[in-house]
Amino acid sequence: MPRPPRGNSSAKRVRLAYLVSHPIQYQAPLLRRIAQEPDIDLTVFFGSDLSVRGYKDEGFGVDVKWDVPLLEGYRHEFLPKLKDGDKTTITSPLNYGITSRLRGIRGEPPFDALWVHGYSSINALHGMVAAKALGIPVLLRAESWLRDRERSGTKLGAKRAFFRTLGSFVDAVLPIGTYNAEYWRYYFGPDFPSFLMPYAVDNQSFQKLSRNAEAGRGALQAELKLDPARPVILFASKLQSRKHCDDLLEAYKNLASAPGKEPLPYLVIVGDGEERGELERRTAESHLTGVRFCGFRNQSELPRFFDLATVFVLPSRHEPWGLIVNEVMNAGRAVIVSDDVGCHPDLVRDGIEGYVFPARDVTALTSALRGVLASPETASCMGLNALKRIQTWNFEEDVRGLRQALATVTRRITA
Numbered sequence: 001m002p003r004p005p006r007g008n009s010s011a012k013r014v015r016l017a018y019l020v021s022h023p024i025q026y027q028a029p030l031l032r033r034i035a036q037e038p039d040i041d042l043t044v045f046f047g048s049d050l051s052v053r054g055y056k057d058e059g060f061g062v063d064v065k066w067d068v069p070l071l072e073g074y075r076h077e078f079l080p081k082l083k084d085g086d087k088t089t090i091t092s093p094l095n096y097g098i099t100s101r102l103r104g105i106r107g108e109p110p111f112d113a114l115w116v117h118g119y120s121s122i123n124a125l126h127g128m129v130a131a132k133a134l135g136i137p138v139l140l141r142a143e144s145w146l147r148d149r150e151r152s153g154t155k156l157g158a159k160r161a162f163f164r165t166l167g168s169f170v171d172a173v174l175p176i177g178t179y180n181a182e183y184w185r186y187y188f189g190p191d192f193p194s195f196l197m198p199y200a201v202d203n204q205s206f207q208k209l210s211r212n213a214e215a216g217r218g219a220l221q222a223e224l225k226l227d228p229a230r231p232v233i234l235f236a237s238k239l240q241s242r243k244h245c246d247d248l249l250e251a252y253k254n255l256a257s258a259p260g261k262e263p264l265p266y267l268v269i270v271g272d273g274e275e276r277g278e279l280e281r282r283t284a285e286s287h288l289t290g291v292r293f294c295g296f297r298n299q300s301e302l303p304r305f306f307d308l309a310t311v312f313v314l315p316s317r318h319e320p321w322g323l324i325v326n327e328v329m330n331a332g333r334a335v336i337v338s339d340d341v342g343c344h345p346d347l348v349r350d351g352i353e354g355y356v357f358p359a360r361d362v363t364a365l366t367s368a369l370r371g372v373l374a375s376p377e378t379a380s381c382m383g384l385n386a387l388k389r390i391q392t393w394n395f396e397e398d399v400r401g402l403r404q405a406l407a408t409v410t411r412r413i414t415a
Helices: 028-035 098-103 122-134 153-169 178-188 203-223 245-257 276-285 299-308 323-329 362-372 376-390 395-410
Strands: 014-020 040-046 055-057 062-064 075-078 081-083 113-117 138-141 232-236 266-270 291-295 311-314 334-338 354-357
Touching: 014 098, 014 122, 014 395, 028 040, 028 395, 040 395, 098 122, 113 122, 113 395, 122 138, 122 153, 138 395, 153 178, 203 299, 203 323, 232 245, 232 299, 232 323, 245 266, 245 276, 245 362, 266 299, 276 291, 299 323, 311 323, 311 362, 323 334, 323 376, 334 362, 334 376, 354 362, 362 376
Parallel strands: 014 040, 014 113, 040 075, 113 138, 232 266, 232 311, 266 291, 311 334, 334 354
Antiparallel strands: 055 062
């Protein structure tokens, strides 16, 4: 496979291994960006090719094959498999060979550091143990937060014991945001080495795609039978129970039943999943003619819907981050999220970029929608604030955090 150009001799570069379950559409552009660093020699080790070959996504309930490049622009290898499937679990994928690859083969020197995505799979733990045995420092990045599902005292005690052991195999963590940083402090202590590597998307790409989508806005409005004079509320995610599109539908019903509020917005629902049939049934029973179900749309299509929106809503429970919010903010659109969406402390301020409402509180969600839709100027101003806010949550900050971590654990490059 083609290798990214080398800026310095390999002797002066930090050899960084990245271990992750499979190619992830959000991560691919970040990996391309890291590979451009002249003093970081990145190799990505995948356990599975499921996202490349296509798979049935349980959340969307449809076959998914991403239409964005997943493997271009960075060095990568697929580890030999003991077990693989159409979804990632604790035991799948299951690979071998990571120890020999970290040690170096065919005359290569050993890697200087291992970066691992997640800690709840045998593959990830195997990688950390192998690195520890070889004296290679480990950087850990994950989405976890403390606002998790309720657990018994026994399970919580077992989790704390697990983290006491895990901490001895990790040299530094890479928090993705405020809530994730709290999580690491809780389990590893306040003095554990920590370097912010924010959960970001390819801002430049999404901004460009959103600008380009404007030219085709009229065609999409015609396709969906939308009156351009009416505002659009957008939901774009999996139609699973925890995403609570049902709460958004109830809030929309509240708007539709309020007298004298014109023009009534549309509700455009992009996505598929187990809840779609029930949502469509409730929409029909309530005679809500302004709702549009658009089904699953691939990554490259989403900016067309962002461009269409007046406001985007993510009413989820147990959402560790919500990268779709980053994407929509790059289109300069106001956003409303529940307080159970992990990105909100970092990206969304009440009345500035949009609103944050208590999860499952339909009355509060209705009020937030009314606030954004109070006037076209209100929604536009919030959208501009959102675009400004997301500019600082970017890949350059990711590279900065990664460099700081590597400088600390390897002492071979400067931060």
